[in-house]
Amino acid sequence: xxxxxxxxxxxxxxxxxxxxxxxxxxxxxxxxxxxxxxxxxxxxxxxxxxxxxxxxxxxxxxxxxxxxxxxxxxxxxxxxxxxxxxxxxxxxxxxxxxxxxxxxxxxxxxxxxxxxxxxxxxxxxxxxxxxxxxxxxxxxxxxxxxxxxxxxxxxxxxxxxxxxxxxxxxxxxxxxxxxxxxxxxxxxxxxxxxxxxxxxxxxxxxxxxxxxxxxxxxxxxxxxxxxxxxxxxxxxxxxxxxxxxxxxxxxxxxxxxxxxxxxxxxxxxxxxxxxxxxxxxxxxxxxxxxxxxxxxxxxxxxxxxxxxxxxxxxxxxxxxxxxxxxxxxxxxxxxxxxxxxxxxxxxxxxxxxxxxxxxxxxxxxxxxxxxxxxxxxxxxxxxxxxxxxxxxxxxxxxxxxxxxxxxxxxxxxxxxxxxxxxxxxxxxxxxxxxxxxxxxxxxxxxxxxxxxxxxxxxxxxxxxxxxxxxxxxxxxxxxxxxxxxxxxxxxxxxxxxxxxxxxxxxxxxxxxxxxxxxxxxxxxxxxxxxxxxxxxxxxxxxxxxxxxxxxxxxxxxxxxxxxxxxxxxxxxxxxxxxxxxxxxxxxxxxxxxxxxxxxxxxxxxxxxxxxxxxxxxxxxxxxxxxxxxxxxxxxxxxxxxxxxxxxxxxxxxxxxxxxxxxxxxxxxxxxxxxxxxxxxxxxxxxxxxxxxxxxxxxxxxxxxxxxxxxxxxxxxxxxxxxxxxxxxxxxxxxxxxxxxxxxxxxxxxxxxxxxxxxxxxxxxxxxxxxxxxxxxxxxxxxxxxxxxxxxxxxxxxxxxxxxxxxxxxxxxxxxxxxxxxxxxxxxxxxxxxxxxxxxxxxxxxxxxxxxxxxxxxxxxxxxxxxxxxxxxxxxxx
Amino acid sequence: xxxxxxxxxxxxxxxxxxxxxxxxxxxxxxxxxxxxxxxxxxxxxxxxxxxxxxxxxxxxxxxxxxxxxxxxxxxxxxxxxxxxxxxxxxxxxxxxxxx
Numbered sequence: 001x002x003x004x005x006x007x008x009x010x011x012x013x014x015x016x017x018x019x020x021x022x023x024x025x026x027x028x029x030x031x032x033x034x035x036x037x038x039x040x041x042x043x044x045x046x047x048x049x050x051x052x053x054x055x056x057x058x059x060x061x062x063x064x065x066x067x068x069x070x071x072x073x074x075x076x077x078x079x080x081x082x083x084x085x086x087x088x089x090x091x092x093x094x095x096x097x098x099x100x101x102x103x104x105x106x107x108x109x110x111x112x113x114x115x116x117x118x119x120x121x122x123x124x125x126x127x128x129x130x131x132x133x134x135x136x137x138x139x140x141x142x143x144x145x146x147x148x149x150x151x152x153x154x155x156x157x158x159x160x161x162x163x164x165x166x167x168x169x170x171x172x173x174x175x176x177x178x179x180x181x182x183x184x185x186x187x188x189x190x191x192x193x194x195x196x197x198x199x200x201x202x203x204x205x206x207x208x209x210x211x212x213x214x215x216x217x218x219x220x221x222x223x224x225x226x227x228x229x230x231x232x233x234x235x236x237x238x239x240x241x242x243x244x245x246x247x248x249x250x251x252x253x254x255x256x257x258x259x260x261x262x263x264x265x266x267x268x269x270x271x272x273x274x275x276x277x278x279x280x281x282x283x284x285x286x287x288x289x290x291x292x293x294x295x296x297x298x299x300x301x302x303x304x305x306x307x308x309x310x311x312x313x314x315x316x317x318x319x320x321x322x323x324x325x326x327x328x329x330x331x332x333x334x335x336x337x338x339x340x341x342x343x344x345x346x347x348x349x350x351x352x353x354x355x356x357x358x359x360x361x362x363x364x365x366x367x368x369x370x371x372x373x374x375x376x377x378x379x380x381x382x383x384x385x386x387x388x389x390x391x392x393x394x395x396x397x398x399x400x401x402x403x404x405x406x407x408x409x410x411x412x413x414x415x416x417x418x419x420x421x422x423x424x425x426x427x428x429x430x431x432x433x434x435x436x437x438x439x440x441x442x443x444x445x446x447x448x449x450x451x452x453x454x455x456x457x458x459x460x461x462x463x464x465x466x467x468x469x470x471x472x473x474x475x476x477x478x479x480x481x482x483x484x485x486x487x488x489x490x491x492x493x494x495x496x497x498x499x500x501x502x503x504x505x506x507x508x509x510x511x512x513x514x515x516x517x518x519x520x521x522x523x524x525x526x527x528x529x530x531x532x533x534x535x536x537x538x539x540x541x542x543x544x545x546x547x548x549x550x551x552x553x554x555x556x557x558x559x560x561x562x563x564x565x566x567x568x569x570x571x572x573x574x575x576x577x578x579x580x581x582x583x584x585x586x587x588x589x590x591x592x593x594x595x596x597x598x599x600x601x602x603x604x605x606x607x608x609x610x611x612x613x614x615x616x617x618x619x620x621x622x623x624x625x626x627x628x629x630x631x632x633x634x635x636x637x638x639x640x641x642x643x644x645x646x647x648x649x650x651x652x653x654x655x656x657x658x659x660x661x662x663x664x665x666x667x668x669x670x671x672x673x674x675x676x677x678x679x680x681x682x683x684x685x686x687x688x689x690x691x692x693x694x695x696x697x698x699x700x701x702x703x704x705x706x707x708x709x710x711x712x713x714x715x716x717x718x719x720x721x722x723x724x725x726x727x728x729x730x731x732x733x734x735x736x737x738x739x740x741x742x743x744x745x746x747x748x749x750x751x752x753x754x755x756x757x758x759x760x761x762x763x764x765x766x767x768x769x770x771x772x773x774x775x776x777x778x779x780x781x782x783x784x785x786x787x788x789x790x791x792x793x794x795x796x797x798x799x800x801x802x803x804x805x806x807x808x809x810x811x812x813x814x815x816x817x818x819x820x821x822x823x824x825x826x827x828x829x830x831x832x833x834x835x836x837x838x839x840x841x842x843x844x845x846x847x848x849x850x851x852x853x854x855x856x857x858x859x860x861x862x863x864x865x866x867x868x869x870x871x872x873x874x875x876x877x
Numbered sequence: 878x879x880x881x882x883x884x885x886x887x888x889x890x891x892x893x894x895x896x897x898x899x900x901x902x903x904x905x906x907x908x909x910x911x912x913x914x915x916x917x918x919x920x921x922x923x924x925x926x927x928x929x930x931x932x933x934x935x936x937x938x939x940x941x942x943x944x945x946x947x948x949x950x951x952x953x954x955x956x957x958x959x960x961x962x963x964x965x966x967x968x969x970x971x972x973x974x975x976x
Contacts, residue, residue, distance in 0.1 A: 744888055747941070748961055752895060760890045762918070785965040796890050798918070812890070812919045819894035823902060823964070 001032075003079040004069040006039070007086050015060035019090040024052040026081055032072025034082070039065040049082070053201035053246070057230045109341040111735055112742050113355050113715045119345055122328050124319035126342035127303045128312045130647065131356055132274060132294030133336040136329040136346055139267050139277035139284065142224055142250055143331070144217055148258055153215045163206050163216040166256040170249065171197040196249050201227065217257045224250035228327050247327055269293065274335040274344070278325050280307050281420055290314055290396070295337030297344045299325045310416070313391055315400075315647045319344060340735065358716075362723040362734070367404070369703065370650040370729055374405030378656035380635060380664075381691025387641035388652045389445070391621060395436035398446070401646035405653055408445035408505075410569065410643020411621035412437060414490065415451045423461050424486055430493035438501045445505045447569065447621075448494050449548065450487065452476050452511035462486075471583070476512020476548075477522060491529040495543065504542045509569060513547040513554060519564040522547070548621075550574035555603050558610035568611050570639075572622025576600055595624050596677040596684075601633065605672055608637045619643060628732055631655045632689035636668025651732050658694035658767065685764045686801035697768040699814050703728040704772040714782050714790075717774060718742070718759055721795035724772040730797070736765040737797060751784025754828055758819065760796035769798045769811035771818070792831060794818070878976050880904055880911040881925050882937040883944050886960045889917035896939045896963035903967035909976055916945050925949070935974045939963035 009015050015023075027034045027049040035046040038058055047054040049068070060066055070078045108123040143149075153159045171194050178190035196202065205223035206216075214222060227246045267275070267284060269292040277284075278299035285293070285307055296311055296318040303320060311318040317339030322328065328346070329335050335346035336356055345352055379385050389410035390401035398409055417425045417433065437446060453459050454475025462483060467473035480487045491508070498506035510522045523545050530543065547554070547561065550571035554561060558568070572595055577584040579600055582592035595601075611618040619641035624630045626644015628651050634642050635656065644652060667689045671680040687695060704724045711717035718741050719734075726734040740761035744750070751757040772795040779789035796815050821827040882900050886892035897913040904911040912933075914925045927949060930936065936955045938944055939962070956974045963970050 747887055750891070752964060758891045758895075760888060762888055762890070785961060798890060809919060812917075815890055816894040816915070816917065816919070819891040820898035823895055823898040 001073060001075040002069070002071050003075040004067060005079045005083050005086075006065060006067045007083075009060050009062055009064050009066060011090060012062055014062055014064075015055060015058070015066070019093055020055040021052045022090070022093060023082060023085060024050055024055060026085055027078065029081070030070070030072070030074045030078035032070040032075040032078045034068060034070045034078055037067045037069070039067055048200055051199050051201045053196070053199050053227050053230070057201065057227075059230065108343045109735070110343065111338075111341060111355065112738050113719060114345075114352060116715055117349075117351055119349060119352055121343040121345045122297075122322055123343045124297065124322035125303065126339050127308050127320050128296070128316060128318035128339045130315060130317040131336060131338045131340065131359060132317045133334065133348060133353065133356055134272035134274045134292070134294035136331050136333045136335045137267065137269060137273040137275050138326055138329070138331050139275055139280055140326065142221060142247055142254070142326075144221055144254070145258065148215070148217050151215050151218070153210070153213060153218075156210055156213075159210045159214070159216045159219070160207060162257060163210060163219060163253075166216065166220075166253045167197055167203065167206070169256050170252045173252075193245060193249060196245055197252075202246075202249070217254055220250050220253045220257065225330065229330070231327070274337050274346075276325050276329055276335075285310055286416065290316075295335070295339070295344070297322050297325055297328070297335070297337050299323075309413075310393060312645055313393055313397055315645060355719075358719070358723070359734075362727055366727045366729070367650060369727060370654060371403075371405055373657075374650035374653040376405075376653075377407070378653040380656055380659045380661045381693055382660050382662060384635070384638075384661040386635060386639070386656050387445075387619070388649055388656065389619070389641055389643040390646050390649060391626070391643050392437070392646075394433065395440040397646065398437055398440035401649060402440065402442060402444065404646050404649045406444070406646065406649045408447075408641070409437070409441055410447055410619050410625070410641055411509075412446055412448045413452070414448060415453050418451050418453060418459050418486075421459075421461075424459075424489070427489050427493045430490060431496050434494055434497035435500050438497050438506060441501070441505070443502050443505060445507065446501070447507045447509050447546070447567075447619075449509045449511055450477075450480075450490055450494075453479060454512075471577070477510045477518055478512060480510075480522070480525075487525060488529055491526055492533060495526075495530055495533055498543050504544060507544040507546060507567065509546045509548060509567075511548045511571075512550065512574075513561075514551040515553060516557065516560040516564060519547050519561050523564050544617075546617075548574075549607055549618075550578065550622075552579050552603070555579075555607050558607060558616070559614060562614040562616060565616065567617040567619070568607075569619045569621045569643075570604065570607060570625075572604075572620060572624040575603075575622070579603060591677075594677050595622075595630070596671075596680040598672050598674045598676065598680065601668065601680065602672045604633075604637055605668065608639055612638065617641075626652070628652060628655055629684055632659065632664045632667050632684065633671065635659050635661050635689070636664035636666075636671075638665070654729055655732075658690050660689065660691035660694075663689045663691070687764070687767060687799050688801075690767065695768060696810075697730075697770075699769055699771050699811050700773075701728040701730065701770065704730070704770060706773070707775040708777050709774045709793075710777050711774070711780060712778070714780060717757075717776060717780060717790075717793050718745075718795070721759065721772045721774045721793055722797075724774070725766060725770055725795075725797060728770075730768060730770045731766045733765045737761060737763050740765075741795070741797075749783035749785070751782035751790055752822065753784050753786035753788065754825075755779065755788060755791040755832070756794065756822060756828060757782045757784065757790040757792070758794045758796060758822065760798075760815075762798050762800040764800045766797040766799050769796075769815065771796055771815070794822075878909050878934045879932055880909055880935055880937060880971075880974065880976060881929050881933040882911065882913045882939060883916060883925070884913060884960060884963065885916035885940040885942050885944065887941055889919070892941075892960045892964065893917040896960045899964050899967040900937060900939060900970065904971060904976065907971065907976065909971075916940075921945060935976065937963075937970060937974050939970065 011019055034049040036049050037043055037046040038060055047058045068082055174190050174194035174197060178187050178194060181187040181190055202223060205226050206219045209219035209222040224246055267288055269289050272292050272294050274295040275293055276297045279301055280298055293316050296316055298320045299322060301307055301320050317337050319337055319342055333346050334348040335344055336348050337344040377385055378388050387407040389408040390406040391411040392398045392409050393413045393416050454470050494508055508526055513519050526545050544566035546565050546567035548571045549568050573584060576595045577593050580592045582589035584593045608618055617640050620639050621643045625642035626648050667683055671683050674680050706724055709720055711720050719738055722734045722738045725731045731737050740763035741759045744761050750759045774793040776791050779791045782790040884893045884896040893915050897915050901911055901913050912925060912929050915922045930949055936950050936953045938955055938957045939960050941960050958970050
């Protein structure tokens, strides 16, 4: 008997996922052979409807015509049943599956250029800023040991039998485990896996690979990759999960085929890499060649996990909470991870690579310009100094941060030495690491925090009992008395290392102190070890002793701690979560655990005020201390030091140099009087905290002129113009500026004809009104009023909060004058003549600069011989 | 003839002033008397007096947003054009105004 049925796919995401698996299950109830065909030109081979993977492999999209044919004794019944499903049930099922799926892409911020290119990406949560590109390395993914990968098959028949035995064993094992499972979900999962192990598509792929001269293990890898490739690109989470299932089955097959190999934790990188892992331990990261780790794409590791903290310190761009990490990319492909936008792209199309290469080049130029400035002490416009230090966990990081202008190390975390290992590091091992850190700091102050370990961190040799609530349990200093030997060993290593540094520069700090007695005890311990070491120690040098301020009880009793400590350092992350009683790792209470709550700012103000009153040095080593946006609050608090990641040091120091400390104080007081975080955010949006000089920066910075710019599209030209502001330090965040320019561009094109475009924006991400000039090598389409391409781009950017006048009024006047003059041909001709064929590409040379604005901005106003001014006479009629 | 005009664009940084310059330049070249008020990010500049308005034959609004203090022009013959039209084709705009 034969029967058939044609239909048009009415499923938004095509015939994938749950609908496919429901069809397959139904088809399995009949004895007839049932095939599904796509009715297209050059149709792919028909799918066996009993195989989910086979159906999905057809890749049937919305609106496509398909045909089911059945042959066998129950062919008519089979077609009737499938027809009923297709016509009445599948749409509903798909809608339900979609509604329940995770939405990891909700927070993705795609750069304008990529958005306009329409590239495919996978979203996650941005936790470490920056972008990095490299080859995909999947940790915990499907790999073969080197010898198995290189092996050659003895005999296809033997390999096939080995594969068959493995498949049967895995299926039998899964079926048995499924029957024995007590939990319904687990039972269903194991049964589904048994189905996949039994899927004809898997077996077909295995046999094809073996016939193509692969060993059974190599065939497993090839088959898994082939099946996963189809599933990976699917729009629905459901289908992607099937790819994960395929991988799971493949791993079990490999376990059968290669019982002697085991998963190694050591990851060797051969080239610049983007590391993908569902979970990656801090230790695994530390053991990688860090210079080759260009990005991390992780699953559910937690934004405050040690892996993430380390990645941030190392400046490795990282996103987390990526769904189905292991099947999102193929090992060896290129990938880019964007830790600002919260997404990854793999493989990387050429235009995307070009975007990131340019962004990186701009970043390098920016640092080349900023770092020499950042290597000087940071002083506010009204003369207040602020040390800008870095947080670190090893000497290499310190060396990097010092090169970037760091004044010292505000927090050296030592606990990483103690975690993920079978026994504690001995004194010699610790000494080597601390001495190397001291040497890298080259005489700059360095605060070592003694090990901060708790019940939630793996240090098996400490045998810390499980606790109901580890964040309120036996952690930090609270563990020192029961583990006094560990503490003393560490102190000996630290004090000996201090002997290698100028007196007083090595400082020791205790974590998780709650009451003055603990601080007194800790001090006693340090002094005892110092005395024991005698001349072998710090050679009589002074070692300041301090505590973290992270428990609210300390905040209200600084006076009681003062006799026992030399300095204080505020750990804003923990202090905030304890203050607000809101777990910082819990997304459900994230809005509570926000350091911009006025209540929290008040406690910070109180702490710093008390520290001042008692003459104690005080720093901030929590995340707030390293965030540029919070800089006005930090200056307003009047702390002695802030500490963040190396990559932020230069920006922070320049921020300090632009700030007026009295205005920062006024801003802090206003923030403390706000009714909620929204009010604080609004205050931080503006620029009122900057000094007059900083706000009255020249409209034209010589660095903001680029003659011979190489841009192939309007998108690239705008980004290049924005990058000029970034390189010149007029903005710390090019992307929001770019977005604002495009938002304006969307209303109508700023191409005003005659080859000129004047893109512009009001955006608080720019620090002062600025004009950037781009003379393009190749004319580009801009949608101009006269439909002619553009050769000169004049970007006008104004801080939104100042565009109404005030300090910026004079600048706005310059922009208005410029806009008016552009309506005159003589002026446009003068600007056009700026093209200097004798000059190389890149930043304009002195000649080009002189002709536009050799002198500071004033030149636009005051009569000077700049092109803009010279023409003042000629355009006045 | 005597013309008054108001220009205003959404950001008030560039096009407000370009349109003002175009209209003013073109009108003067054609021998008209003209005063142009700009409503940009610096607020109202070259504000038109009630006398300017009263004496004018026509008012040109080259705007993409609402004109501020519009009541001043009540009863006046007005021509409404977009900012880009004023920049692109100022002669056409003046022609619409009967100038």
